Amino acid sequence: MRGSTAGGGRTAGRRPSPSAVVLPGRGRQVTRRGDRRRRIEESFDRFRRAVANFLGVAANRQSAASLDHARLMFELWLRETGVDRLPTDETLARCLPNRSLRPVLDRAVAERDEVFRPWTTRGPERLADLVRRTAPGAAGDAPRDWLGRPGTSDGTLEGGGTPQLWRVGTARVDAVPDSAPFPVAVPLLDGAHLHISSTPKSRITAETMVESLLLRVFSHFQPGLVHLHVWDVGQLTGSLPGLYPLARAGLLTVHDPARPHDLLDELAEHIRRIHTSVLVDGRPSLGALSEETGRRKEPWRVAVLFGNRSALREEQQQKLQRIARNGLSCGVVLILVDLPVTVNSAVESLRLGDDQTARCTMTGAHVTVTPDPPLPRELVPRACGAIADEMVDRRSRVSTFADLLPGERWSYRSSSGVQAPVGHHDGEPVYVSLGDTAPHALIGGPSGSGKTNFLYALLGGLTARYSPDELELYLLDFKEGVSFAQFAPGRKDPSWLPHARLVGVNVNQDREFGLALLRFLAEEMRRRANRAKLHEVTKLEELRAEDPEGRWPRIVAVIDEFQYLFADRDEVTHEAAALLEDVARRGRSQGIHLVLSSQDVSGIEAFWGKPAIFEQFIMRIALPKARRVLTETNLAAMEIPRWHAVINHDSGVPYGNEVARVPDSTSRGTFDRLQVEMWRSRTDSREPTLFDGSRVPRLRDLPDFQSLGPDASASGRGPVALLGQVIDVAGSAARLPLERTPGRNLAVLGSAREDACRVLSAAARSLSEQWAEKARFTVLCFVDDAERQASELARFLTDRHGPAVPGGGEPITDPSRLPEVLAEVAAGVTGNDKTPGPHYLLLFGADAALPKLEERGTGMRTGLDDLKAVLRHGPERGTHVLSWWRATSRLRNALLMGGGLDDIGAFVALDVHGQELSSLAANQVISWSPRPQRGLFFDRAAATGPQVLIPCEVDLDPAGGDAAGPVGAPKENAGMGGLVP
């Protein structure tokens, strides 16, 4: 229409077509019709062509869309099924020849490879490395490297440790079939239980897998550290026949298939025992305990239960679940094969299929595990035989002192306690542990039963494990002899035990020394408690954690033949019992431990009368034929052979018995050698303080004497006379301060001449040390027997102080001169001269001059009057009388009337009984039973009560007199004996 309308408008200007020109009339009509038709036909042609074109395009589009759709569907399918399934999925595999799907497949494979590249390049190797580290030695190596060789690890870190993983096979990630295989290992022992399920076709594989795993364990640990229990529901003889040789050495128990409850009860009982007697300190597990203490206290018990894919009876199932729940912390490990059970604790599962491969919880669902090939059949029993032989050998071997020592010295920490083996039982070490649970030990055994040897074994094991910063020893031996002398330096052997801070030998008559030690421990306990309080903690272990820079060693105080401490019903016994109770009760939390040993505990009344003390000694050690150390119903000590001991950490009840054979630890080449080795590695050169009750100490060795300085007045402290040594842990001197105050005079009482001379000489010698030339000393001696000592003293003093010592180097021995000397001194101290220098009158045997003193001179004054005047007025003017009276009564008679006695403020009583002294000590009751070479020093002005005094040997050689003995000079040790190398 548009064409015609438009055409009508345009024809005027157009040239006419030939037909329109040639045909006139009707002919013109025909021509027009034909035209129209042709045009119509042409239009239709065009239309048809357009339609055909359109339909062709649509068909093309449809087939392209179909192909796209097919590819997408294929990709979806591929992604859903997984590229890795191509080789095994038949339907998927059928699509592979289709070339149009190839790009989809190639892309999916490329993407997978890209995603897994980090894993394929490093993953397997990293896993292999991890297994190498966590499954060392037999736990992960190839069997040729360990099969047939019994294990050596003792479970401690230094002894080979406990592997975290144990190898079972190799694996590949399913999605990456071309990547390298990697080893698969599972946790066991302290780590997890193992649950294996198999099909009937793969049951054998499960069994060989368990066999290999167990052999790895047995070949890692030394025989005895793992005990195996096997129960098999289906077989009377049990599975794992290759392991049977282990039964010969008691390492394998095969349980009755009909009685699974026996095994379950045994395991449950074991768990209970570990909780009640081993994990009592709040340690969560044996593993944690051994990490902390450095030793595996209890062997592992591995129980393998083979089932038949049906569950145990309900009650047994519950028991099994309980064991699974609580076992790992107590060293009980379950390996369950085809035994359905759900457990609420760490368990690794391994599911074996018919194709002999497995899925494992360790590796996850997308990894195929191929178990390692079984161990060569004939080698398994042979390897187990070698392990059993080693076990039998270990049991029968008599252990030596060297077996008690660790591989590395001083590598243990004493935070939670100290422990060391003291012997062996069946080749296994038997330990003594001192800690918060069993803080103190009591050792009993008749004479010759080996107590001293036992103490050496114990101390050897302890000192080799703990450094002197972790453990300090205070060692006291009441009996006469040499037993502890080894620990102090001696003439022949200069070494000492670096851990020893105090060694007391031959203490028997000096029970006060035991008391001094207990006082020292009580004081140390208080110091530690105060420090703990500052840190708001209560126990040493916590204090050590709070104050890591501090030095807080555990203290072990050993008192051999401690019954001497309670020998009499007297003040010493009374105080010792009170102190012992205090230390025993409170020492546990402050890291202070007592080890008491005695021939016969039953004789110690003070001990038995105080069950509270006795109860604190939870650790009991009974040597053969020991009485009363264990409970009355426990007769083990009566039955053990010599050189054995019953070690009991349970207060002596039979249940806690462990019997150990104790090695010889005192003969040459044992403890002595260890001591020299440790002495050479010491970092602290302080010697232990040595107290030897049989030895006369030397004044110059006393630290108090060595610290005296010249010119006492300049020091501001005033002069002090050292009279001898008192019995304390520091080896202190008996100090008599001689300030210018009334009463500062001394009387030595008794007929023991040697001791009296030593006391006066020590006083003069120490005063001389403080005054250089300034002081006057007047030495008077009226007893022939004492003239030698008085002369030596006079010569020494003259040598040092010159004309200030009258007599020209000799004492005044003529009694008739005494009144004259006293008159002169009395005039001096009562006269106007306010500053007479210090003057010391040393009167040996004053009582011998009494007749002369009582004679009346001119003016009716007696020498006694002058003596009283000097005693009264002298001290304030620096003049002091240090006198020796052979009889107390003579002193009293001479000075009681008219004063004088009160002006003597200090006494040393030698062979004088206590009752004689009370009149001199303001009627105070003084208990003192005289004993050789000991005196009682009593200073009324001092806060301390009477103290036992040991008179010292005084070096009065003028040549050596100037120099005090050097601090730390090797001491003579008269007691050293057979242990010297």
Ligand SMILES: Nc1ncnc2c1ncn2[C@@H]1O[C@H](COP(=O)(O)OP(=O)(O)OP(=O)(O)O)[C@@H](O)[C@H]1O
């Ligand atoms: N386990 C042992 N192996 C070998 N010899 C030992 C053993 N134990 C002790 N002896 C030896 O037995 C003797 C006595 O031992 P020890 O001195 O230790 O006994 P004791 O109980 O302390 O005796 P006492 O109370 O009389 O001093 C010593 O000669 C010692 O060497």
